[in-house]
Amino acid sequence: MPDLAAALQAVLPAGVGVGWADPKATATGLLPGESLPGAVPARLAEFAAGRRAARAALRDLGWSAMAVPMGPDRAPVWPAGLVGSISHSSSRCVAIVSAVHLGLGIDLEPDNPLEPDLWPEVLGAGDSADSGLMAKAVFCAKEAAYKAQYPQSRALFGFEVLRVVMDADLFTATFRRDIPPFPSGFVIAGRIVRAQGHVAALCWLPSQVLKIP
Numbered sequence: 001m002p003d004l005a006a007a008l009q010a011v012l013p014a015g016v017g018v019g020w021a022d023p024k025a026t027a028t029g030l031l032p033g034e035s036l037p038g039a040v041p042a043r044l045a046e047f048a049a050g051r052r053a054a055r056a057a058l059r060d061l062g063w064s065a066m067a068v069p070m071g072p073d074r075a076p077v078w079p080a081g082l083v084g085s086i087s088h089s090s091s092r093c094v095a096i097v098s099a100v101h102l103g104l105g106i107d108l109e110p111d112n113p114l115e116p117d118l119w120p121e122v123l124g125a126g127d128s129a130d131s132g133l134m135a136k137a138v139f140c141a142k143e144a145a146y147k148a149q150y151p152q153s154r155a156l157f158g159f160e161v162l163r164v165v166m167d168a169d170l171f172t173a174t175f176r177r178d179i180p181p182f183p184s185g186f187v188i189a190g191r192i193v194r195a196q197g198h199v200a201a202l203c204w205l206p207s208q209v210l211k212i213p
Contacts, residue, residue, distance in 0.1 A: 004092060007195040008106075013204060015100040017063075019056025021049040023093045029055070031067040046093065050076075050086040053095035057084065061097060075150065085147045089198060098204070105148030105203040107140040111194055114139055122159045124176075128166035133199075137171075137192050138164045140201035145173035145188045148203040155179050162188075169193070173203070 005020045012018065027041070027048035036047045047070075054076065055065045068084075071077045078084050084097035087108040096104050113132020114122065122139050129135040141164045146157075162173045173188045190203035 004193075004195045004198060004200070005094065007193050008094065008096070008200060008202065011191045011193060012096065012202060013206075015061075016096050016098045016104065016204065017057040017060030019053040019058070019060055019095045019097075021052035021056065021093045022091075023049040023088050024091065025049065028052075031065070033067040033069045036070065046088055049093040050088060050095065053093045054084060054086060054097065057095040057097040058082075061099065063097075063099075073154075083151050085144070087143075087200075092196070092198060094200070096202070100207060102205040102207055103148040103151045103203075104205075105144035105146065105150075105188075105190070106200060107143035107147070108198055108200045109136060109140050111197055111199040112136065124160050124163060126163045126165065128164060128171075134166065137166060137199055137201070140199055141166075141171045141173055141190060141192070141203075144190055144201035144203045148188055148190075148205055149179070149182060152181055152205075153179050166192070171201070 005018055009018045023046045027044040029052045030048050034051050051068055054068045066079045069077045081099050083104050085104045085106045086095045087106045089108050096106050114135035123129050127138050129138045142159050142162050164173050169192045171190050175182050175184055175186045177184050188203050193200045
């Protein structure tokens, strides 16, 4: 299978940096301001890998290494002028960063079927899912789209808010109701990538697609 980072880089637009790290490695490389109080060793290792991946993505953009603390909402606090997204599985951690987009989203999962008992929670009317593998891709797409919109809305909402329609390795995630500043019917487009036993969903919001009050 193709290298996961290279497969992601191949479909991302210009101006997006990609980095990766191993979440099974020792929790090293944290900078001042990056902490996860009370975390068990495995969770701390994942957190540290996410920050190493974020700095690798910054380097990919030509930026210097900077801290990416965790905010009160548990989302990464990116350096001023940047947006980004981090995701991990048990064996891979990836991050994407941009200075020219309103939002980025990535979700990474093992490329296996979504458990049937999760279908009612994840899937709604109009979602493209006729198999467990398709359902997993829809799950990833909704997670990635949520992350992409979050820097603008700062809104928490469930899977039912977005309708995902797949077209091969492309997808659209459409808002079923208003989530200001996103109106009902607003569409976030994205890509599905499969590599190294993983399925990943990627979304990006170009700066011109939304007028922020």
